[in-house]
Amino acid sequence: MGFRNVEEAMISSGEESESVKEIALFAGLLSGCIVIGHLLEKTRWLNQSITALLIGLGTGCLILLTSGGTNSRILEFNQEFFFIYLLPPIIFNAGFQVKKKQFFRNFTTITSFGVIGTLISFAIISFGTSRLFPMLDIGYLEIKDYLALGAIFSATDSVCTLQVLHQEETPLLYSLVFGEGVVNDATSVVLFNAITNFDLSDMNLHIGLKFAWNFFTLFILSTFLGVFVGLLCAFIIRTLYFGRHSTDREIALLMLMAYLSYITAEMLNLSGILTVFFCGIVMSHYAWHNVTHRSQVTTKHTFATMSYIAEVFIFLYVGMDSLDVEKWSFINGSPEKSIWVSLILLVLIMVGRAAFILPLSFLSNLSRRETAEKVGIKQQFTVWWAGLMRGAVSVALAYKKFTGSGKTVQPANALLITSTISVVLFSTVVFGLLTKPLIRWLLPQSDESEPSSPTSSRLPLLGNKHEPGNDDPEAETEGGHRTLTTKPSLVMLLNSPTNTVHHYWRKFDDKFMRPVFGGSGSVSNATGTRDMGMIH
């Protein structure tokens, strides 16, 4: 939205005090969610997402009662708002906070899960719905709609599982779940956009190939743009030596350029999600090391907080929105249809995930020599479970596809919206509630059941490479890198091909990238002197 639009909206809506009231109520609810989420932190079942959903549901009920059953929401969801303001901080933060070492160590497995897995899942859900839905007599759906359904329900939401896993205890599992979640988000949105922007009315090999090519170039160009903006930001801050003058300016520049990468990608019809994710990775690898210590602490936590607020916002809204009378009124006559549709979707989601996790894990295990590094059956189950939840991305995509700018018109579309909400609610609440107990039972005292990866045994070596007093969140990762700079032997190449690739990347990084763009090692002197001035 531009301000021009907002302004028009102001004129059209007439009364400004109305919107102030809405914003006030929403800000109050958000604060409430945070406090209650904190109070329930220690419980065995709940987590922040579920709390926000339940508070949303509760508020929806209240509004429904006070408005005499006509309205359940404070604000109406706008998928543009979601994609322009709420999603970017979440995805950027994911890229910014990802433990890059683990991520790139398991890069092959993660991308195979995130890309190939999502495509398999997409194919199964699309095919399944296109076969099963016609039996239910829910109204006519095009082939495009089924494909869109596949994309919508391949978008997982693994936040819930991540809150239970511990990065230190189970690094491999954590990076698999986290990495898959991010790549999956990107893949499903890219897939969804490719589907909606593409004429798929008569499918043939030529169109299929063109579609695949389109998908591929979108992927590459988006990644490239993100890397470019990240490097540009690092270069600017390094060259102009920002920290000398103003901490606030550095922070502002990091934030604005991160957002700029996203919005530029959207403007160019690329995938903003992929762009901002890679921009986050590059920024945390280069730009973040060029700023003052104050800026490092601030950006780290600000990005995390913005992402956190955006997530709570979304779940709060989904909870409130799920009681929207208008949507439910369409399926008043046939509630059993909605239940059947939701059930079919849930089963397809489960089957779709199982269909790629087992074979892909098997393949991934073939390339891992050490038993300790293999993805065991318990880990496979955890990854499978982590991806069962459906969340904000699914809801936003469903709104984008099945509502004419916020209003649900056709009965079939209304049915798909309510079913999406049902699937999201059910999976988040029921599967979500089961997650903590299940994972605790599956991986009791997880540090025993999950064999520590070779990285952690190397950790004691890192002390020397550490800049003193540099309480850098990346220190572990970057320090880990350092140990690899010893000459690679043939044995090492045979034993760990990934590590060897990593070794050459490190060499390239140290020789060409860091001198230009900065990074943990290269600017230690600059950071050191700049850190003298403490927080003022």
Add this chain to the structure above:
Amino acid sequence: MGFRNVEEAMISSGEESESVKEIALFAGLLSGCIVIGHLLEKTRWLNQSITALLIGLGTGCLILLTSGGTNSRILEFNQEFFFIYLLPPIIFNAGFQVKKKQFFRNFTTITSFGVIGTLISFAIISFGTSRLFPMLDIGYLEIKDYLALGAIFSATDSVCTLQVLHQEETPLLYSLVFGEGVVNDATSVVLFNAITNFDLSDMNLHIGLKFAWNFFTLFILSTFLGVFVGLLCAFIIRTLYFGRHSTDREIALLMLMAYLSYITAEMLNLSGILTVFFCGIVMSHYAWHNVTHRSQVTTKHTFATMSYIAEVFIFLYVGMDSLDVEKWSFINGSPEKSIWVSLILLVLIMVGRAAFILPLSFLSNLSRRETAEKVGIKQQFTVWWAGLMRGAVSVALAYKKFTGSGKTVQPANALLITSTISVVLFSTVVFGLLTKPLIRWLLPQSDESEPSSPTSSRLPLLGNKHEPGNDDPEAETEGGHRTLTTKPSLVMLLNSPTNTVHHYWRKFDDKFMRPVFGGSGSVSNATGTRDMGMIH
């Protein structure tokens, strides 16, 4: 704006990619401003505001050329947007970062400048314009319009001067300029709202008294609300011991509750500016000390950065908007009228400020015993100069008053808008450019010309009261407080009545407030233990 409105706007505007383009361009310009502002930091003349204004003007010219002279802006200014999203972070940050000791030491002088001074300035500008404008034949204006003009042009923008003064070198002067700026912002907005919401068609004593009472209650209630929300936030964080669980949650709660205070005040038709300013003061005095060290650093810089971005945003916009063809077309026939109006306003602004600074400084000096503490003639001149610039608040108020939702309809209104923009441009650019050289010339090596206040001589004593390793930006101030807890003698009472009031406040604070709401002293144990876990 609510999302409902945005959504309607989406429907009405039809094309979403348009707004994405606008946002991308604006984000790019903002980043550009920051980088260029940094490069020009060292120059003798320019500052961030002027840079943003000039970049805005430049971009406006470019758009004007490319659009063939029909449009100069990317976005259209919406005063709602300004008051709901841009102003709160600026004012909150002002309250949050203010050196409370200095602020409350000079509280009487600051409030007399900020409230009484603004009222005098308002009266002179209103009276002057109501006498002089009818001579220019610019069209009919009501008495309410003249009063509104008075309020619009009493709102100063002292950012420029503050960038030149140094808090350490000239603490008294800095706190006067800063304090006056903030209280002035609040007063003029409260005054403006009181004027526009009040029927002043036939003025008499009864209505005058009612108006004064209205103004007074608005002031008190707004302040009270801000203090209440700040204390509530401190109480929640202290009681629930947030830091134990999540840094992000603390930061999110601080941000949301700060914003909540503003938006609640707006909802209740109070002055959000006053509320959020006092909320900022209370939060930095209590709540800020209850959170982890990480959260302290992050909130401090995040608030500053948000305020910074909002300021640059505003100046960038004002620069772009000042080339709006539509507005200038109204005064095409009589450009000399616009020049005269602007000139009259500039002269009245100068006279209005002089009219209160001289007498109020004289009164203030009467109560100050030590010559070192007195406000000298050079200081008075600096305070006078600091308030000559007009900025975003003036523009926003002028838009609110003289445009029917963004469109300038009447010729007289269009003239006043263009004159406001001219005054803002002229004062910011010309006075702004002169500020640095002028103050350097007036206060050469400022630490000599401005006698250091008694506080600074006490500073060496503070070491003992300091928590080790607590590199707290408030340490100086809070430490300064501590030294006052020695018993006050009669001499002390006679010599420095303000300090004595301060002493009793400190006693009250220590005995009743800190045990409940936390603060720098009371939570040293909690902060100490919590700081053990470094940034992760």
